[in-house]
Amino acid sequence: MPEKNIDFGKFGASGIKGSEAVARQLDWLAAHIATPVTARRGLMARLHYLTTSDRAWQAAKDAGLTVSDRTLKAWLEGTRRPSKANLERIDAAYRAVRRRNVARHLIARLNREGRGTRVEIHPLDQSGVARQLQRVVAHRTMNVRRWDKIVASWAAGDHQGLDDAWTADVLPDLGSQWGQYEYVKNIGFAA
Structure with a gap:
């Protein structure tokens, strides 16, 4: 895969894998009980x-x-x-x-009969990177129409499958610089 990050954070950038941010957002959408288990x-x-x-x-x-x-x-x-x-x-x-x-309900909500869901991608944090090594990475929005593999992997707890579905099926839609969005600060979407 082009621009696959092998040594992320070497120069001081911070962030999380995009697929992890997607999993967090799906967890938030699926959350039902707000009271902690300790109560x-x-x-x-x-x-x-x-x-x-x-x-x-x-x-x-x-x-x-x-x-x-x-x-x-x-x-x-x-x-x-x-x-x-x-x-x-x-x-x-x-x-x-x-x-x-x-999972089945989320797939239907996110796919919205083929219309998809708008996703906001907040790029990685480069505040710890020396100025001459920083990339120009901007906030991006896109419409994701294919959630089936992503939600199925998330529901099964398959982190590698989720990462593969996110990086191979969704990120290339960002264009030639999609590899710059493998690691992010946050990914937001609502259904």
Whole structure:
């Protein structure tokens, strides 16, 4: 791939991979429970979400939450509190199940029947780069019409697949200098 960044940050630039910024934005769009898992209300909301159906509970087990039915019942009744490690597992399982549940809906919202969604790309931060080494990189906007691979990779937790879909399918639409937008400060879009 042209302009693939191999040694990013060598001269002081800072930023994150564009695919990581896209994943953060998709996480924000899919977020439902705002209360943290450490608060009783947030814990109960996540446990109820994960135990409403056998399919959701199986998905939670697949995501790494393996506790006995007795322990789960004690958590739901409030007679026992999960350990810090289990709180992290509950939150991770909730995010994994939530991603799977909203993926199809997000694809439809973002594709908008072929019209796509406008995406704002904020370029990497070059404030730490010596003036003579800085690139001219500007804020860009584009319309992304193909979200299927991106959202499917995000929902599956496939970071490499998401990165491949973003850099191979979307960024080349920016033109000949698309490689300059592999690392960014932020990517924003709403659906």
